[in-house]
Amino acid sequence: MMKAVLFDLDGTLLDRDQSVHRFIVSQYDRFSNYLDHIPVDTYLTRFVELDCRGYTGKDMVYSKLVKEFNIPGCNWESLYDDYFTNFHVHCVPFPNLIRMLENLKRNSLILGVITNGYHDFQLKNIKALEIKHYFDVILVSETEGIKKPNPEIFKRAIDQLGVSTEESIFVGDHPENDIAAAKSAGMTAIWKKDEGWSMDETKADFIIDDLLELCSIFEEMDAK
Structure with a gap:
């Protein structure tokens, strides 16, 4: 699970x-x-x-x-x-961002963010989207001293959340920094499609166009 x-x-x-x-x-x-x-x-x-x-x-x-x-x-x-x-x-959120986060929280999932960039800059952006309170861990590459696609930053977040990689999913848009790296760390990887990047879609475990599709994926996984 x-x-x-x-x-x-x-x-x-x-x-x-x-x-x-x-x-x-x-x-x-x-x-x-x-x-x-x-x-x-x-x-x-x-x-x-x-x-x-x-x-x-x-x-x-x-x-x-x-x-x-x-x-x-x-x-x-x-x-x-x-x-x-x-x-x-x-800052502009993607559609259904809050609805998706609320749904995942209602289903008792632990949430986190792993992002490359400057700590203060990225934290201001997260606060501007009004979503900081949903996350139990936020790792920013500047603070951590490592960045995606290094699998260590994924494992560091997982350790802080107190779960295993097999119990964790990563959602991202970049084929290498997010999808390939998360899978390398042992996580399930979900690609949020982005026209700016191309990838072999078989590398991702699931593919979504809209954030709200995550909720359907979890329902599908729980039913198995």
């Missing part, structure tokens, strides 16, 4: 694409005195390209933006600081 469910954050619980779009439009407005020679859609598109779905450091992203667009009077550090200060205000 499964006792614990752990989640990735970006692209799994947090709709990062929509959140980035909202944030960049807001940032453009805040820095309009420096950016108004650039169409907002151009600024947004180039940010997304350089960002590589969050896998490029924001120092590199903003330094390239300032150089490419020749932004006078504004250094990349100001834009960088604005990102870390204000991104959480624009």
Whole structure:
């Protein structure tokens, strides 16, 4: 019987694409005195390209933006600081996030989060989604000193929850960092489909499009 469910954050619980779009439009407005020679859609598109779905450091992203667009009077550090200060205000959850978490809690499942990134930044995003209280453990790579896909970070979370890997499920969107890594750690892995990533779908134990589908999966597993 499964006792614990752990989640990735970006692209799994947090709709990062929509959140980035909202944030960049807001940032453009805040820095309009420096950016108004650039169409907002151009600024947004180039940010997304350089960002590589969050896998490029924001120092590199903003330094390239300032150089490419020749932004006078504004250094990349100001834009960088604005990102870390204000991104959480624009966080967008995936549909049915709260309903799914409530359902799992009603079924006495222990919940957790394992995410790569900076601790304060990711914790602010979790709080902005108003979901922190649902989780019994939250591991962020900066604090742990290791990051996904290292299986040790999965095992560390499992140990803190007091369950075994065989009793645990991990839900994520990244084929290697989430699915392959969780399976390597001995967990059941559920892939939340993401158009930004492609993978051999046979690597995942289950596949979902919507978070609420998790509830049906648990009903199916309990019936066996």
